[in-house]
Amino acid sequence: MEEISTKNTTLCPSARPEFRETVVFGVISGTVGEPRVTYLKHPQPITDELVAKASPATPTEVFRMATSCVTTACLHFDGQDCRLAKQIAEKLSAVTQELPPCSIRRDCRWWQQEGKTACMRCPQVVTDVYNPSGLAITISKLAAG
Numbered sequence: 657m658e659e660i661s662t663k664n665t666t667l668c669p670s671a672r673p674e675f676r677e678t679v680v681f682g683v684i685s686g687t688v689g690e691p692r693v694t695y696l697k698h699p700q701p702i703t704d705e706l707v708a709k710a711s712p713a714t715p716t717e718v719f720r721m722a723t724s725c726v727t728t729a730c731l732h733f734d735g736q737d738c739r740l741a742k743q744i745a746e747k748l749s750a751v752t753q754e755l756p757p758c759s760i761r762r763d764c765r766w767w768q769q770e771g772k773t774a775c776m777r778c779p780q781v782v783t784d785v786y787n788p789s790g791l792a793i794t795i796s797k798l799a800a801g
Contacts, residue, residue, distance in 0.1 A: 667763045668730070670740065670783045671723035673715040678702045681760045682720035684782055693720050693779045695757050716783040725765045741766040741774050750776035 671678050679699035686692035700706070702721060702766050710718040727733050732740040744766070761767045766774035 665763055666725045666765050666768065667722040667760050668738075669720065669722045669760060669766055669778065670781065671721040671762050672783065673702045673707055673719075673721060676722040678721050678723040679760075680706060680719045681719050681758065682756040684718055684720065691780060691782045692751070693756070693781070696759060697757075714784060720781070720783070722760050723763070735739050737769055738765050741770050744777050744781060745770040745773040748777040748780065751780045752776050 668726065668731040671680070672674050677726075678701070680696065680702055682693035682695045684691050685694050702715070702719075706719070707715050715721070725733075725738070728735065730738075750773075753776070755761075755772060756779055758764070758775065758778070761775065764774075766778065
């Protein structure tokens with residue numbers, strides 16, 4: 657498979673498939689209550705074929721995706737930082753003791769902003785959660801400002 661170049665781009669690790677140049681960097685495993693990301697060795701472009709493989713679930717329930725951070729065009733961006741990354745780092749418990757083998761880390765907004773703290777929590781993050789816990793709702797509200 658083709659390796660995606662992410663040089664000189666800050667990436668949002670909570671992207672949606674409809675954004676231009678979106679890549680899949682992980683697959684959601686685990687359970688609904690305790691999801692875990694299995695990281696891909698190399699990010700892969702989101703394609704119609706991958707979207708179809710997610711069915712009947714949505715792609716954001718099955719894949720973790722990244723795309724260029726849109727900064728001020730995002731409701732989570734406060735003008736300087738990603739509030740979502742901050743809330744994840746502050747409110748979620750770490751789910752790993754070692755840095756996950758993430759292929760987008762060097763370009764990841766969350767890594768650049770929150771460092772290891774965000775990475776230790778990232779494996780439990782699912783972009784779309786349809787039955788969120790109270791904590792997930794709180795983080796979402798706080799991150800939206």
